[in-house]
Amino acid sequence: MDRVRDLASKRAAVIFTKSSCCMCHSIKALFYELGASPAVHELDQDAKGREMECALRALGCNPTVPAVFIGGRYVGSAKDVISLHVDGSLKQKLIDAKAIWF
Amino acid sequence: MADVSPRTDTSTDADTEDKNLRFQNALSHGTIASDGSDKSRDQKTLRRLAQNREAARKSRLRKKVYVQQLESSRMKLTQLEQELQRARQQGIFISSSGEQAQSMGGNGALAFDVEYARWLEEHNRRVNELRGAVNSHAGDGELRIIVDGILAHYDDIFRIKGDAAKADVFHILSGMWKTPAERCFLWLGGFRSSELLKLLINQLEPLTEQQLMSINNLQQSSQQAEDALSQGMEALQQSLAETLAASLGPSTSTANVGNYMGQMAMAMGKLGTLEGFIRQADNLRQQTLQRMHSILTTRQSARALLAINDYFSRLRALSSLWLARPRE
Numbered sequence: 515m516d517r518v519r520d521l522a523s524k525r526a527a528v529i530f531t532k533s534s535c536c537m538c539h540s541i542k543a544l545f546y547e548l549g550a551s552p553a554v555h556e557l558d559q560d561a562k563g564r565e566m567e568c569a570l571r572a573l574g575c576n577p578t579v580p581a582v583f584i585g586g587r588y589v590g591s592a593k594d595v596i597s598l599h600v601d602g603s604l605k606q607k608l609i610d611a612k613a614i615w616f
Numbered sequence: 617m618a619d620v621s622p623r624t625d626t627s628t629d630a631d632t633e634d635k636n637l638r639f640q641n642a643l644s645h646g647t648i649a650s651d652g653s654d655k656s657r658d659q660k661t662l663r664r665l666a667q668n669r670e671a672a673r674k675s676r677l678r679k680k681v682y683v684q685q686l687e688s689s690r691m692k693l694t695q696l697e698q699e700l701q702r703a704r705q706q707g708i709f710i711s712s713s714g715e716q717a718q719s720m721g722g723n724g725a726l727a728f729d730v731e732y733a734r735w736l737e738e739h740n741r742r743v744n745e746l747r748g749a750v751n752s753h754a755g756d757g758e759l760r761i762i763v764d765g766i767l768a769h770y771d772d773i774f775r776i777k778g779d780a781a782k783a784d785v786f787h788i789l790s791g792m793w794k795t796p797a798e799r800c801f802l803w804l805g806g807f808r809s810s811e812l813l814k815l816l817i818n819q820l821e822p823l824t825e826q827q828l829m830s831i832n833n834l835q836q837s838s839q840q841a842e843d844a845l846s847q848g849m850e851a852l853q854q855s856l857a858e859t860l861a862a863s864l865g866p867s868t869s870t871a872n873v874g875n876y877m878g879q880m881a882m883a884m885g886k887l888g889t890l891e892g893f894i895r896q897a898d899n900l901r902q903q904t905l906q907r908m909h910s911i912l913t914t915r916q917s918a919r920a921l922l923a924i925n926d927y928f929s930r931l932r933a934l935s936s937l938w939l940a941r942p943r944e
Contacts (some may be wrong), residue, residue: 534855534886540851548840577892584858593895596896600838601642
């Protein structure tokens, strides 16, 4: 959990993924489209990946990847991100966290 | 001897008995001479007896044929009953003699198609109710009730689709449960919200500045989300192709066979993620509808729902015309 929090605080936008996960690819694409440069951490490439996945599950992230943090705060999985994007709050969160400027 | 009897002779006994009775009657009533001119009487009797035997034989033959037909029909019936039983077990919807089937197995493409058809019928009924209310200048309160009902009803089909995608993701992806013209525009198992919003913007005037901006933003957001999901799907395709290509080996060494199984297992895992994409695509559709409703006034939402229904009705009508078109 510490590692998750630690990594999540290091950048305005952070996404935890797995290299094999194509939905993660979608969420990354969405962030790039919005002009954000999220930090991407692949759990299957990380030594502590298993622990981190447990931590994410404990946060309520299901499926565990993609897991999105903005401004150090947990935002949710793919479904949450898409829902927030539709009502405009995703962009606002990114602006507030200074991940994007407009 | 021509059989002029109106009844279909299935019994040989009645036949011959009848004839014998008539013979006996004829004898006792003296219509036939019981003695004298022995030779001619014998000949007549002999001929009649022969004809009786012939009739009896033919009757027995007819009975045999009839019974054989009964037997084969019975076998066919048993076969059909077994097939029906098997189909029911697989959860395929079969309505039994007039009464509505109560529960779907939940599995099976056919079951979903039927559920969808039912949902569509109910949806059209609600939209017609809305149309009636709008045309008769109903108040906002009444309109809101109907509009909220339609939106809640949309939630039903998304839930049903979700269950069906768990059971058979490829059926949902195929769009075979939609009409041909609708399939033209198929995207991840349904319609594109961004396209729907494009056609609505013209229908919804007058909109306030704020509303116009919000609707445009919504249209852009849904388009971005659609593009993102499409990219994920492309990545999936790419990944799947690479996985299957990796298992192509020049020889069938044991190592390659092991690889093959491993690659197949990986490919299976990838196919499993398709359901997630359908789910997110439907989630996007659902969220877009809700958001649109929150931006618009009740009356505007009503007009929007009517316009959407009109558009899809035209697509469905186009499909019917297409399917019925004359061909060389």
